[in-house]
Amino acid sequence: MVEGALSHEDPRPTKLRVDGLSAFYGPKKAISNVSLDFPERTVTAIIGPSGCGKSTLIRCLNRMHEVLPGTRIEGRVLLDGEDIYDGDPVSVRRRIGMVFQKPNPFPTMSVYDNVAAGLKLNGIRDRARVDAAVIRSLKQAALWDEVKDAIDGPGTRLSGGQQQRLCIARALAIEPEVLLMDEPCSALDPIATAKIEDLIFDLRKTYTLVIVTHNMQQAARVAEFTAFMYLGELVEFDRTQTLFEQPKQKLTENYITGRFG
Amino acid sequence: MRFDRNARRRWMNWIMSALALLCVVVALVPLGSIIYTAVTFGGHVLSFSFLTSGYPLACSPTPSQPTCPVGGIGPAIEGTGVLLALSSLFSVPPGILAGVYLSEFGRGRLGRSVSFFTDVMTGSPSIVVGIFVYTLFFLFFGPRGVFSALSGAVALAILMIPIVTRTTEEALRLVPNSVREAAYALGIPRYRAVLHVVLSAARGAILTGVVLAVMRAGGEAAPLLLTALGNPFGFQGLTQPSASLPPIIFNFGTSAYSNQVAVAWGAALVLIIIMLCISLTVRFALRSKLS
Ligand SMILES: Nc1ncnc2c1ncn2[C@@H]1O[C@H](COP(=O)(O)OP(=O)(O)OP(=O)(O)O)[C@@H](O)[C@H]1O
Ligand SMILES: [Mg+2]
Numbered sequence: 001m002v003e004g005a006l007s008h009e010d011p012r013p014t015k016l017r018v019d020g021l022s023a024f025y026g027p028k029k030a031i032s033n034v035s036l037d038f039p040e041r042t043v044t045a046i047i048g049p050s051g052c053g054k055s056t057l058i059r060c061l062n063r064m065h066e067v068l069p070g071t072r073i074e075g076r077v078l079l080d081g082e083d084i085y086d087g088d089p090v091s092v093r094r095r096i097g098m099v100f101q102k103p104n105p106f107p108t109m110s111v112y113d114n115v116a117a118g119l120k121l122n123g124i125r126d127r128a129r130v131d132a133a134v135i136r137s138l139k140q141a142a143l144w145d146e147v148k149d150a151i152d153g154p155g156t157r158l159s160g161g162q163q164q165r166l167c168i169a170r171a172l173a174i175e176p177e178v179l180l181m182d183e184p185c186s187a188l189d190p191i192a193t194a195k196i197e198d199l200i201f202d203l204r205k206t207y208t209l210v211i212v213t214h215n216m217q218q219a220a221r222v223a224e225f226t227a228f229m230y231l232g233e234l235v236e237f238d239r240t241q242t243l244f245e246q247p248k249q250k251l252t253e254n255y256i257t258g259r260f261g
Numbered sequence: 262m263r264f265d266r267n268a269r270r271r272w273m274n275w276i277m278s279a280l281a282l283l284c285v286v287v288a289l290v291p292l293g294s295i296i297y298t299a300v301t302f303g304g305h306v307l308s309f310s311f312l313t314s315g316y317p318l319a320c321s322p323t324p325s326q327p328t329c330p331v332g333g334i335g336p337a338i339e340g341t342g343v344l345l346a347l348s349s350l351f352s353v354p355p356g357i358l359a360g361v362y363l364s365e366f367g368r369g370r371l372g373r374s375v376s377f378f379t380d381v382m383t384g385s386p387s388i389v390v391g392i393f394v395y396t397l398f399f400l401f402f403g404p405r406g407v408f409s410a411l412s413g414a415v416a417l418a419i420l421m422i423p424i425v426t427r428t429t430e431e432a433l434r435l436v437p438n439s440v441r442e443a444a445y446a447l448g449i450p451r452y453r454a455v456l457h458v459v460l461s462a463a464r465g466a467i468l469t470g471v472v473l474a475v476m477r478a479g480g481e482a483a484p485l486l487l488t489a490l491g492n493p494f495g496f497q498g499l500t501q502p503s504a505s506l507p508p509i510i511f512n513f514g515t516s517a518y519s520n521q522v523a524v525a526w527g528a529a530l531v532l533i534i535i536m537l538c539i540s541l542t543v544r545f546a547l548r549s550k551l552s
Contacts, residue, residue, distance in 0.1 A: 098446040100443065121454075
């Protein structure tokens with residue numbers, strides 16, 4: 001819809017570059033020719049109506065899209081200038097973590113094992129190191145105080161919001177460079193949401209974050225950049241403040257002012 | 262109007278509950294009858310020594326010897342234990358692997374044919390499996406190798422594999438895809454995700470399947486009559502015939518001597534109790550593991 005690459009004018013280097021990306025489910029094209037740059041150590045929000053392809057886009061960013069049978073992509077995704085689709089998906093996913101729309105803790109695993117899983121199953125045996133990573137991640141995810149006495153209890157016994165924070169802790173434990181979050185707060189109450197937003201704010205210092213959200217206030221609060229998608233296409237990408245206050249596209253304006261349809 | 266609907270609903274609820282209860286009773290009647298008969302005819306021989314001592318010799322009460330020695334089923338218990346352990350060893354690993362293959366990897370031709378042959382194996386009568394193993398051992402080891410603990414265990418394993426495979430497959434399919442995705446998103450390689458996350462999420466149901474298979478095999482007599490055959494001493498080595506519970510129920514049950522018939526009833530009762538214990542132990546273990 002917009003000519004040329006939608007790149008930011010930002011002094012920070014680009015961490016993740018999406019270049020002419022299209023994604024398919026079988027014959028169905030879910031996103032079409034999306035290009036955008038995510039600068040290093042920033043939070044970028046992706047907004048847009050339900051079904052516009054936000055989840056599909058971020059699943060392409062750590063090669064989770066191809067996990068579903070019959071899917072394929074066109075275009076490139078560059079992490080530090082290298083195409084993630086060139087090598088092995090497993091090593092890409094260690095560098096680009098993901099939190100899913102629905103909380104999905106490992107059943108039959110304790111809280112501790114859930115958080116430790118990424119380390120242990122990637123061959124890290126050093127008990128002290130794993131312990132430290134688990135505690136650090138749980139604290140970062142604002143869950144530590146609630147679970148510190150039940151750390152060996154099953155992860156599935158936590159409330160929905162706690163489970164989501166557990167999943168965030170699990171993703172943080174392997175210290176990815178980029179963290180993709182698909183509506184991480186959709187199952188959370190306002191207090192937990194505020195905790196997650198604080199967390200996102202902190203994580204920005206070390207990680208590059210991409211967060212899908214339906215909540216425009218949330219995007220405005222946490223994200224430096226915002227991308228607006230509609231019907232599988234990227235409509236507008238800009239600094240959050242600019243996008244919300246002076247949108248260049250009529251579609252964006254209609255969406256953020258709630259005049260839609 | 263509203264009152265009528267509620268009354269009808271309560272009435273229906275009552276009828277359906279009663280029907281469900283009736284079905285439970287009907288289903289339990291055969292079980293109750295089996296246990297009742299086994300206890301009536303076999304209960305009096307049960308004792309600790311019955312579980313350990315050797316088979317009774319054929320004997321009819323005579324004026325000079327009014328009571329016959331009861332003997333026991335020690336050899337059969339020992340043999341059944343060894344046979345079930347061996348057949349579990351032969352069937353559980355391949356059964357679980359095949360189930361994992363079917364659920365996690367098996368698409369296309371190979372997957373479909375594995376699935377098809379599993380169905381065929383599930384459907385084959387145990388006596389046919391017995392004949393198959395008999396023939397197989399005859400071909401490879403000659404007439405002296407046919408009747409052995411090994412051939413008995415192989416026959417039982419063939420009966421167990423499809424049960425383990427199917428329950429493993431079903432159990433793994435019940436693990437939501439989001440769990441697999443969560444593992445992949447952590448950069449965990451696929452085989453490790455399957456081994457450590459998916460299998461572990463399904464371990465309870467898989468264990469139940471293994472127990473089902475063991476119980477199925479433990480009650481089989483027909484294939485063992487063609488393979489392990491039986492001997493009066495218990496387990497005598499892999500290449501020798503081996504005693505086991507179901508065949509002696511068959512052999513002694515058709516005996517003309519009342520003391521042997523009593524042992525057959527006792528053996529039947531012991532078999533039922535063993536199966537019940539296995540099942541309860543596993544249930545109990547699973548429950549305490551999950552909480
Ligand atoms: N597994 C799938 N198979 C086929 N089509 C799919 C699949 N998943 C998503 N789609 C389609 O792709 C399009 C984009 O879906 P996607 O899940 O990316 O939307 P979304 O923007 O994340 O929506 P929401 O805000 O509701 O989560 C939709 O039209 C959807 O129907
Ligand atoms: Mg979505």
